[in-house]
Amino acid sequence: MKLKDLEAYRAVLVSGSTQAAAEILGISQSAVSRRISQLEEDLGLQLFVRDRVRLVPTRAGRHLDQHAQDVLERAFFLSAAAEEARQGRGPATVLRVAVPASMSRVILPGIIAAFLRQQPDLRFEVLHGPYDAISGMLQTRQADIGLLRLPVSEPGLEFSDVVSAASVCVMPKGHRLCALSEVQPFDLRQEELVLLGWRRAPRRDLDLAFAMAGITPNVRVETHSVSSACGLVAQGIGVSIVNALLVQECLDLPIVIRPFRPALEHRFVLAYAAQPELSEIARQFVIFAGQQLARLVADAPD
Known part of the structure:
Protein backbone atom coordinates (compact mmCIF):
# COMPACT_ATOMS: atom_id res chain seq x y z
CA MET A 1 0.00 0.00 0.00
CA LYS A 2 1.43 3.38 -1.00
CA LEU A 3 0.77 6.82 0.46
CA LYS A 4 0.11 8.24 -3.02
CA ASP A 5 -2.72 5.70 -3.42
CA LEU A 6 -4.26 6.87 -0.12
CA GLU A 7 -3.91 10.49 -1.28
CA ALA A 8 -5.81 9.62 -4.48
CA TYR A 9 -8.53 7.87 -2.45
CA ARG A 10 -8.96 10.91 -0.19
CA ALA A 11 -9.02 13.30 -3.16
CA VAL A 12 -11.75 11.28 -4.89
CA LEU A 13 -13.71 10.95 -1.65
CA VAL A 14 -13.67 14.73 -1.15
CA SER A 15 -14.20 15.81 -4.76
CA GLY A 16 -16.46 13.05 -6.05
CA SER A 17 -14.63 12.38 -9.33
CA THR A 18 -11.29 11.28 -10.71
CA GLN A 19 -11.12 14.41 -12.86
CA ALA A 20 -11.51 16.75 -9.88
CA ALA A 21 -9.12 14.60 -7.84
CA ALA A 22 -6.55 14.83 -10.65
CA GLU A 23 -6.76 18.64 -10.53
CA ILE A 24 -6.28 18.59 -6.75
CA LEU A 25 -3.24 16.31 -6.96
CA GLY A 26 -1.76 17.78 -10.13
CA ILE A 27 -1.66 14.46 -11.97
CA SER A 28 -3.60 12.91 -14.83
CA GLN A 29 -7.09 11.45 -14.47
CA SER A 30 -5.81 8.04 -15.60
CA ALA A 31 -3.14 8.14 -12.88
CA VAL A 32 -5.83 8.73 -10.25
CA SER A 33 -7.84 5.79 -11.60
CA ARG A 34 -4.77 3.53 -11.51
CA ARG A 35 -4.02 4.50 -7.93
CA ILE A 36 -7.60 3.81 -6.81
CA SER A 37 -7.55 0.43 -8.55
CA GLN A 38 -4.23 -0.45 -6.93
CA LEU A 39 -5.51 0.51 -3.48
CA GLU A 40 -8.67 -1.56 -3.96
CA GLU A 41 -6.49 -4.51 -5.00
CA ASP A 42 -4.21 -4.09 -1.99
CA LEU A 43 -7.16 -3.89 0.42
CA GLY A 44 -9.38 -6.44 -1.28
CA LEU A 45 -12.28 -3.97 -1.15
CA GLN A 46 -14.34 -1.92 -3.58
CA LEU A 47 -14.04 1.67 -2.41
CA PHE A 48 -16.28 3.53 -4.88
CA VAL A 49 -19.27 2.96 -7.17
CA ARG A 50 -20.26 5.20 -10.04
CA ASP A 51 -23.48 7.23 -9.81
CA ARG A 52 -23.83 8.97 -13.16
CA VAL A 53 -20.87 11.36 -13.30
CA ARG A 54 -19.88 11.02 -9.65
CA LEU A 55 -17.97 8.39 -7.73
CA VAL A 56 -19.77 7.56 -4.49
CA PRO A 57 -17.89 5.78 -1.67
CA THR A 58 -19.11 2.34 -0.71
CA ARG A 59 -19.80 1.60 2.92
CA ALA A 60 -16.29 0.18 3.24
CA GLY A 61 -14.86 3.17 1.41
CA ARG A 62 -16.51 5.57 3.84
CA HIS A 63 -15.48 3.48 6.84
CA LEU A 64 -11.79 3.70 5.93
CA ASP A 65 -11.76 7.49 5.68
CA GLN A 66 -10.73 8.30 9.25
CA HIS A 67 -7.97 5.68 9.18
CA ALA A 68 -6.64 7.05 5.89
CA GLN A 69 -6.65 10.58 7.33
CA ASP A 70 -4.69 9.38 10.37
CA VAL A 71 -2.06 7.67 8.20
CA LEU A 72 -1.66 10.69 5.92
CA GLU A 73 -1.49 13.09 8.86
CA ARG A 74 1.24 11.07 10.54
CA ALA A 75 3.11 10.83 7.25
CA PHE A 76 2.91 14.61 6.98
CA PHE A 77 4.40 15.03 10.47
CA LEU A 78 7.14 12.53 9.59
CA SER A 79 8.01 14.48 6.45
CA ALA A 80 8.00 17.76 8.40
CA ALA A 81 10.33 16.28 11.03
CA ALA A 82 12.66 15.01 8.31
CA GLU A 83 12.75 18.46 6.69
CA GLU A 84 13.59 20.05 10.03
CA ALA A 85 16.42 17.55 10.45
CA ARG A 86 17.74 18.26 6.95
CA GLN A 87 17.79 21.97 7.76
CA GLY A 88 19.57 21.36 11.04
CA ARG A 89 16.63 22.48 13.17
CA GLY A 90 15.40 20.45 16.14
CA PRO A 91 11.76 19.34 15.86
CA ALA A 92 9.24 21.07 18.10
CA THR A 93 7.97 19.03 21.02
CA VAL A 94 4.47 17.67 20.36
CA LEU A 95 2.30 16.92 23.39
CA ARG A 96 -0.68 14.68 22.65
CA VAL A 97 -3.56 15.26 25.05
CA ALA A 98 -6.80 13.24 25.07
CA VAL A 99 -9.97 14.52 26.75
CA PRO A 100 -13.73 13.90 26.59
CA ALA A 101 -15.47 15.87 23.86
CA SER A 102 -17.33 17.66 26.65
CA MET A 103 -14.22 19.70 27.50
CA SER A 104 -12.68 20.17 24.06
CA ARG A 105 -14.44 23.43 23.12
CA VAL A 106 -13.76 25.74 26.09
CA ILE A 107 -11.97 24.09 29.03
CA LEU A 108 -9.00 22.46 27.31
CA PRO A 109 -8.44 25.28 24.77
CA GLY A 110 -8.24 27.74 27.68
CA ILE A 111 -5.69 25.59 29.50
CA ILE A 112 -3.60 25.08 26.37
CA ALA A 113 -3.67 28.79 25.50
CA ALA A 114 -2.46 29.73 28.99
CA PHE A 115 0.30 27.10 28.92
CA LEU A 116 1.48 28.16 25.46
CA ARG A 117 2.01 31.67 26.78
CA GLN A 118 4.64 30.10 29.05
CA GLN A 119 5.97 27.58 26.51
CA PRO A 120 5.56 29.16 23.05
CA ASP A 121 7.65 26.50 21.25
CA LEU A 122 5.43 23.63 22.37
CA ARG A 123 3.01 22.04 19.91
CA PHE A 124 -0.17 20.16 20.88
CA GLU A 125 -2.21 17.42 19.30
CA VAL A 126 -5.71 17.25 20.84
CA LEU A 127 -7.58 13.95 20.80
CA HIS A 128 -10.98 13.24 22.27
CA GLY A 129 -13.33 10.36 22.97
CA PRO A 130 -15.11 8.57 25.83
CA TYR A 131 -13.10 7.63 28.90
CA ASP A 132 -12.53 4.01 27.84
CA ALA A 133 -11.21 5.22 24.48
CA ILE A 134 -8.89 7.69 26.23
CA SER A 135 -7.57 4.89 28.41
CA GLY A 136 -6.89 2.87 25.27
CA MET A 137 -5.04 5.82 23.70
CA LEU A 138 -2.78 5.98 26.74
CA GLN A 139 -2.13 2.24 26.72
CA THR A 140 -1.22 2.25 23.01
CA ARG A 141 0.82 5.50 23.31
CA GLN A 142 -1.45 7.38 20.92
CA ALA A 143 -1.81 9.99 23.66
CA ASP A 144 0.77 11.20 26.19
CA ILE A 145 -1.73 12.54 28.72
CA GLY A 146 -5.45 11.87 29.14
CA LEU A 147 -8.25 12.95 31.45
CA LEU A 148 -9.90 9.96 33.13
CA ARG A 149 -12.68 9.55 35.66
CA LEU A 150 -11.86 7.42 38.71
CA PRO A 151 -11.90 4.55 39.41
CA VAL A 152 -9.40 3.39 36.79
CA SER A 153 -8.40 -0.27 36.69
CA GLU A 154 -5.93 -0.28 33.78
CA PRO A 155 -2.35 -1.15 34.86
CA GLY A 156 0.74 0.77 33.87
CA LEU A 157 -0.70 4.27 34.33
CA GLU A 158 0.31 7.04 36.69
CA PHE A 159 -1.91 9.90 37.81
CA SER A 160 -1.93 13.53 38.78
CA ASP A 161 -3.54 14.78 41.96
CA VAL A 162 -7.26 14.05 42.04
CA ARG A 267 -13.18 12.30 40.74
CA PHE A 268 -10.91 13.07 37.79
CA VAL A 269 -7.21 12.62 37.15
CA LEU A 270 -4.75 13.38 34.41
CA ALA A 271 -3.25 10.00 33.51
CA TYR A 272 -0.14 9.01 31.60
CA ALA A 273 1.87 5.84 30.96
CA ALA A 274 4.43 4.95 33.61
CA GLN A 275 6.89 3.95 30.88
CA PRO A 276 8.46 5.62 29.05
CA GLU A 277 8.73 8.50 31.49
CA LEU A 278 7.07 11.78 30.60
CA SER A 279 9.29 14.59 29.40
CA GLU A 280 9.86 17.46 31.81
CA ILE A 281 7.62 19.79 29.82
CA ALA A 282 4.85 17.18 29.79
CA ARG A 283 5.09 16.88 33.58
CA GLN A 284 4.86 20.65 33.84
CA PHE A 285 1.69 20.56 31.75
CA VAL A 286 0.16 17.85 33.97
CA ILE A 287 0.74 20.01 37.06
CA PHE A 288 -0.45 23.18 35.33
CA ALA A 289 -3.58 21.58 33.85
CA GLY A 290 -4.48 19.95 37.17
CA GLN A 291 -4.25 23.32 38.91
CA GLN A 292 -6.44 24.94 36.25
CA LEU A 293 -9.08 22.21 36.53
CA ALA A 294 -9.10 22.47 40.32
CA ARG A 295 -9.57 26.24 40.01
CA LEU A 296 -12.56 25.74 37.69
CA VAL A 297 -14.16 23.40 40.22
CA ALA A 298 -13.48 25.83 43.06
CA ASP A 299 -15.31 28.56 41.16
CA ALA A 300 -18.31 26.30 40.42
CA PRO A 301 -21.56 26.41 42.47
CA ASP A 302 -21.38 24.50 45.75
Whole structure:
Protein backbone atom coordinates (compact mmCIF):
# COMPACT_ATOMS: atom_id res chain seq x y z
CA MET A 1 0.00 0.00 0.00
CA LYS A 2 1.43 3.38 -1.00
CA LEU A 3 0.77 6.82 0.46
CA LYS A 4 0.11 8.24 -3.02
CA ASP A 5 -2.72 5.70 -3.42
CA LEU A 6 -4.26 6.87 -0.12
CA GLU A 7 -3.91 10.49 -1.28
CA ALA A 8 -5.81 9.62 -4.48
CA TYR A 9 -8.53 7.87 -2.45
CA ARG A 10 -8.96 10.91 -0.19
CA ALA A 11 -9.02 13.30 -3.16
CA VAL A 12 -11.75 11.28 -4.89
CA LEU A 13 -13.71 10.95 -1.65
CA VAL A 14 -13.67 14.73 -1.15
CA SER A 15 -14.20 15.81 -4.76
CA GLY A 16 -16.46 13.05 -6.05
CA SER A 17 -14.63 12.38 -9.33
CA THR A 18 -11.29 11.28 -10.71
CA GLN A 19 -11.12 14.41 -12.86
CA ALA A 20 -11.51 16.75 -9.88
CA ALA A 21 -9.12 14.60 -7.84
CA ALA A 22 -6.55 14.83 -10.65
CA GLU A 23 -6.76 18.64 -10.53
CA ILE A 24 -6.28 18.59 -6.75
CA LEU A 25 -3.24 16.31 -6.96
CA GLY A 26 -1.76 17.78 -10.13
CA ILE A 27 -1.66 14.46 -11.97
CA SER A 28 -3.60 12.91 -14.83
CA GLN A 29 -7.09 11.45 -14.47
CA SER A 30 -5.81 8.04 -15.60
CA ALA A 31 -3.14 8.14 -12.88
CA VAL A 32 -5.83 8.73 -10.25
CA SER A 33 -7.84 5.79 -11.60
CA ARG A 34 -4.77 3.53 -11.51
CA ARG A 35 -4.02 4.50 -7.93
CA ILE A 36 -7.60 3.81 -6.81
CA SER A 37 -7.55 0.43 -8.55
CA GLN A 38 -4.23 -0.45 -6.93
CA LEU A 39 -5.51 0.51 -3.48
CA GLU A 40 -8.67 -1.56 -3.96
CA GLU A 41 -6.49 -4.51 -5.00
CA ASP A 42 -4.21 -4.09 -1.99
CA LEU A 43 -7.16 -3.89 0.42
CA GLY A 44 -9.38 -6.44 -1.28
CA LEU A 45 -12.28 -3.97 -1.15
CA GLN A 46 -14.34 -1.92 -3.58
CA LEU A 47 -14.04 1.67 -2.41
CA PHE A 48 -16.28 3.53 -4.88
CA VAL A 49 -19.27 2.96 -7.17
CA ARG A 50 -20.26 5.20 -10.04
CA ASP A 51 -23.48 7.23 -9.81
CA ARG A 52 -23.83 8.97 -13.16
CA VAL A 53 -20.87 11.36 -13.30
CA ARG A 54 -19.88 11.02 -9.65
CA LEU A 55 -17.97 8.39 -7.73
CA VAL A 56 -19.77 7.56 -4.49
CA PRO A 57 -17.89 5.78 -1.67
CA THR A 58 -19.11 2.34 -0.71
CA ARG A 59 -19.80 1.60 2.92
CA ALA A 60 -16.29 0.18 3.24
CA GLY A 61 -14.86 3.17 1.41
CA ARG A 62 -16.51 5.57 3.84
CA HIS A 63 -15.48 3.48 6.84
CA LEU A 64 -11.79 3.70 5.93
CA ASP A 65 -11.76 7.49 5.68
CA GLN A 66 -10.73 8.30 9.25
CA HIS A 67 -7.97 5.68 9.18
CA ALA A 68 -6.64 7.05 5.89
CA GLN A 69 -6.65 10.58 7.33
CA ASP A 70 -4.69 9.38 10.37
CA VAL A 71 -2.06 7.67 8.20
CA LEU A 72 -1.66 10.69 5.92
CA GLU A 73 -1.49 13.09 8.86
CA ARG A 74 1.24 11.07 10.54
CA ALA A 75 3.11 10.83 7.25
CA PHE A 76 2.91 14.61 6.98
CA PHE A 77 4.40 15.03 10.47
CA LEU A 78 7.14 12.53 9.59
CA SER A 79 8.01 14.48 6.45
CA ALA A 80 8.00 17.76 8.40
CA ALA A 81 10.33 16.28 11.03
CA ALA A 82 12.66 15.01 8.31
CA GLU A 83 12.75 18.46 6.69
CA GLU A 84 13.59 20.05 10.03
CA ALA A 85 16.42 17.55 10.45
CA ARG A 86 17.74 18.26 6.95
CA GLN A 87 17.79 21.97 7.76
CA GLY A 88 19.57 21.36 11.04
CA ARG A 89 16.63 22.48 13.17
CA GLY A 90 15.40 20.45 16.14
CA PRO A 91 11.76 19.34 15.86
CA ALA A 92 9.24 21.07 18.10
CA THR A 93 7.97 19.03 21.02
CA VAL A 94 4.47 17.67 20.36
CA LEU A 95 2.30 16.92 23.39
CA ARG A 96 -0.68 14.68 22.65
CA VAL A 97 -3.56 15.26 25.05
CA ALA A 98 -6.80 13.24 25.07
CA VAL A 99 -9.97 14.52 26.75
CA PRO A 100 -13.73 13.90 26.59
CA ALA A 101 -15.47 15.87 23.86
CA SER A 102 -17.33 17.66 26.65
CA MET A 103 -14.22 19.70 27.50
CA SER A 104 -12.68 20.17 24.06
CA ARG A 105 -14.44 23.43 23.12
CA VAL A 106 -13.76 25.74 26.09
CA ILE A 107 -11.97 24.09 29.03
CA LEU A 108 -9.00 22.46 27.31
CA PRO A 109 -8.44 25.28 24.77
CA GLY A 110 -8.24 27.74 27.68
CA ILE A 111 -5.69 25.59 29.50
CA ILE A 112 -3.60 25.08 26.37
CA ALA A 113 -3.67 28.79 25.50
CA ALA A 114 -2.46 29.73 28.99
CA PHE A 115 0.30 27.10 28.92
CA LEU A 116 1.48 28.16 25.46
CA ARG A 117 2.01 31.67 26.78
CA GLN A 118 4.64 30.10 29.05
CA GLN A 119 5.97 27.58 26.51
CA PRO A 120 5.56 29.16 23.05
CA ASP A 121 7.65 26.50 21.25
CA LEU A 122 5.43 23.63 22.37
CA ARG A 123 3.01 22.04 19.91
CA PHE A 124 -0.17 20.16 20.88
CA GLU A 125 -2.21 17.42 19.30
CA VAL A 126 -5.71 17.25 20.84
CA LEU A 127 -7.58 13.95 20.80
CA HIS A 128 -10.98 13.24 22.27
CA GLY A 129 -13.33 10.36 22.97
CA PRO A 130 -15.11 8.57 25.83
CA TYR A 131 -13.10 7.63 28.90
CA ASP A 132 -12.53 4.01 27.84
CA ALA A 133 -11.21 5.22 24.48
CA ILE A 134 -8.89 7.69 26.23
CA SER A 135 -7.57 4.89 28.41
CA GLY A 136 -6.89 2.87 25.27
CA MET A 137 -5.04 5.82 23.70
CA LEU A 138 -2.78 5.98 26.74
CA GLN A 139 -2.13 2.24 26.72
CA THR A 140 -1.22 2.25 23.01
CA ARG A 141 0.82 5.50 23.31
CA GLN A 142 -1.45 7.38 20.92
CA ALA A 143 -1.81 9.99 23.66
CA ASP A 144 0.77 11.20 26.19
CA ILE A 145 -1.73 12.54 28.72
CA GLY A 146 -5.45 11.87 29.14
CA LEU A 147 -8.25 12.95 31.45
CA LEU A 148 -9.90 9.96 33.13
CA ARG A 149 -12.68 9.55 35.66
CA LEU A 150 -11.86 7.42 38.71
CA PRO A 151 -11.90 4.55 39.41
CA VAL A 152 -9.40 3.39 36.79
CA SER A 153 -8.40 -0.27 36.69
CA GLU A 154 -5.93 -0.28 33.78
CA PRO A 155 -2.35 -1.15 34.86
CA GLY A 156 0.74 0.77 33.87
CA LEU A 157 -0.70 4.27 34.33
CA GLU A 158 0.31 7.04 36.69
CA PHE A 159 -1.91 9.90 37.81
CA SER A 160 -1.93 13.53 38.78
CA ASP A 161 -3.54 14.78 41.96
CA VAL A 162 -7.26 14.05 42.04
CA VAL A 163 -9.67 16.81 41.00
CA SER A 164 -13.02 16.33 42.77
CA ALA A 165 -16.23 17.88 41.47
CA ALA A 166 -19.71 17.73 42.95
CA SER A 167 -22.92 17.20 41.02
CA VAL A 168 -25.02 20.18 40.01
CA CYS A 169 -28.53 20.53 38.66
CA VAL A 170 -28.85 22.24 35.27
CA MET A 171 -32.15 23.80 34.20
CA PRO A 172 -33.35 26.20 31.50
CA LYS A 173 -33.45 29.88 32.36
CA GLY A 174 -36.79 30.83 33.88
CA HIS A 175 -37.46 27.31 35.19
CA ARG A 176 -39.31 27.07 38.51
CA LEU A 177 -36.29 25.39 40.13
CA CYS A 178 -34.25 28.56 39.61
CA ALA A 179 -35.91 29.93 42.73
CA LEU A 180 -34.15 27.29 44.87
CA SER A 181 -30.67 27.75 46.33
CA GLU A 182 -30.05 24.02 45.93
CA VAL A 183 -31.92 21.11 44.37
CA GLN A 184 -32.73 17.76 46.01
CA PRO A 185 -34.22 14.59 44.51
CA PHE A 186 -37.66 15.37 45.96
CA ASP A 187 -37.68 18.67 44.02
CA LEU A 188 -37.41 16.67 40.77
CA ARG A 189 -40.37 14.36 41.37
CA GLN A 190 -42.48 16.03 38.64
CA GLU A 191 -39.66 16.91 36.27
CA GLU A 192 -38.65 15.34 32.99
CA LEU A 193 -34.94 14.52 33.20
CA VAL A 194 -31.96 14.34 30.87
CA LEU A 195 -29.54 11.91 32.49
CA LEU A 196 -26.06 10.61 31.73
CA GLY A 197 -24.01 7.51 32.26
CA TRP A 198 -26.60 4.73 32.30
CA ARG A 199 -25.06 1.65 34.02
CA ARG A 200 -21.94 3.61 35.04
CA ALA A 201 -20.83 4.31 38.61
CA PRO A 202 -21.84 8.03 38.81
CA ARG A 203 -25.30 7.19 37.51
CA ARG A 204 -25.72 4.41 40.06
CA ASP A 205 -24.98 6.92 42.81
CA LEU A 206 -27.63 9.27 41.41
CA ASP A 207 -30.18 6.47 41.04
CA LEU A 208 -29.51 5.51 44.65
CA ALA A 209 -30.14 9.11 45.76
CA PHE A 210 -33.51 9.04 43.98
CA ALA A 211 -34.36 5.66 45.52
CA MET A 212 -33.48 6.86 49.03
CA ALA A 213 -35.86 9.78 48.51
CA GLY A 214 -38.61 7.44 47.26
CA ILE A 215 -38.55 9.08 43.81
CA THR A 216 -38.82 7.27 40.48
CA PRO A 217 -36.99 9.53 38.00
CA ASN A 218 -38.89 10.45 34.83
CA VAL A 219 -36.07 10.12 32.29
CA ARG A 220 -36.95 11.81 29.01
CA VAL A 221 -33.52 11.48 27.34
CA GLU A 222 -30.45 9.34 28.04
CA THR A 223 -27.24 10.89 26.74
CA HIS A 224 -23.52 10.35 27.15
CA SER A 225 -21.83 13.74 27.43
CA VAL A 226 -22.27 16.76 29.65
CA SER A 227 -22.32 19.12 26.67
CA SER A 228 -25.13 17.11 25.07
CA ALA A 229 -27.12 17.10 28.32
CA CYS A 230 -26.74 20.86 28.74
CA GLY A 231 -27.68 21.45 25.11
CA LEU A 232 -30.86 19.43 25.56
CA VAL A 233 -31.70 21.32 28.75
CA ALA A 234 -31.15 24.64 26.96
CA GLN A 235 -33.79 23.54 24.44
CA GLY A 236 -36.31 23.03 27.25
CA ILE A 237 -36.13 19.22 27.25
CA GLY A 238 -36.12 18.66 31.00
CA VAL A 239 -33.41 19.28 33.59
CA SER A 240 -30.18 17.38 34.20
CA ILE A 241 -27.67 16.40 36.87
CA VAL A 242 -24.06 16.77 35.72
CA ASN A 243 -20.65 17.33 37.31
CA ALA A 244 -19.45 20.80 38.24
CA LEU A 245 -16.24 20.52 36.22
CA LEU A 246 -17.46 19.73 32.72
CA VAL A 247 -20.51 21.97 33.03
CA GLN A 248 -18.04 24.88 32.76
CA GLU A 249 -17.90 24.06 29.05
CA CYS A 250 -21.56 25.07 28.71
CA LEU A 251 -21.87 28.38 30.56
CA ASP A 252 -22.62 30.25 27.34
CA LEU A 253 -25.93 28.36 27.02
CA PRO A 254 -29.23 29.73 28.41
CA ILE A 255 -29.07 27.53 31.51
CA VAL A 256 -29.02 28.01 35.29
CA ILE A 257 -26.90 25.89 37.63
CA ARG A 258 -27.71 24.98 41.21
CA PRO A 259 -25.90 22.67 43.68
CA PHE A 260 -27.42 19.20 43.95
CA ARG A 261 -27.89 17.55 47.32
CA PRO A 262 -26.96 15.00 48.53
CA ALA A 263 -23.44 15.78 47.31
CA LEU A 264 -22.31 13.24 44.71
CA GLU A 265 -18.58 13.29 44.07
CA HIS A 266 -16.94 12.92 40.64
CA ARG A 267 -13.18 12.30 40.74
CA PHE A 268 -10.91 13.07 37.79
CA VAL A 269 -7.21 12.62 37.15
CA LEU A 270 -4.75 13.38 34.41
CA ALA A 271 -3.25 10.00 33.51
CA TYR A 272 -0.14 9.01 31.60
CA ALA A 273 1.87 5.84 30.96
CA ALA A 274 4.43 4.95 33.61
CA GLN A 275 6.89 3.95 30.88
CA PRO A 276 8.46 5.62 29.05
CA GLU A 277 8.73 8.50 31.49
CA LEU A 278 7.07 11.78 30.60
CA SER A 279 9.29 14.59 29.40
CA GLU A 280 9.86 17.46 31.81
CA ILE A 281 7.62 19.79 29.82
CA ALA A 282 4.85 17.18 29.79
CA ARG A 283 5.09 16.88 33.58
CA GLN A 284 4.86 20.65 33.84
CA PHE A 285 1.69 20.56 31.75
CA VAL A 286 0.16 17.85 33.97
CA ILE A 287 0.74 20.01 37.06
CA PHE A 288 -0.45 23.18 35.33
CA ALA A 289 -3.58 21.58 33.85
CA GLY A 290 -4.48 19.95 37.17
CA GLN A 291 -4.25 23.32 38.91
CA GLN A 292 -6.44 24.94 36.25
CA LEU A 293 -9.08 22.21 36.53
CA ALA A 294 -9.10 22.47 40.32
CA ARG A 295 -9.57 26.24 40.01
CA LEU A 296 -12.56 25.74 37.69
CA VAL A 297 -14.16 23.40 40.22
CA ALA A 298 -13.48 25.83 43.06
CA ASP A 299 -15.31 28.56 41.16
CA ALA A 300 -18.31 26.30 40.42
CA PRO A 301 -21.56 26.41 42.47
CA ASP A 302 -21.38 24.50 45.75
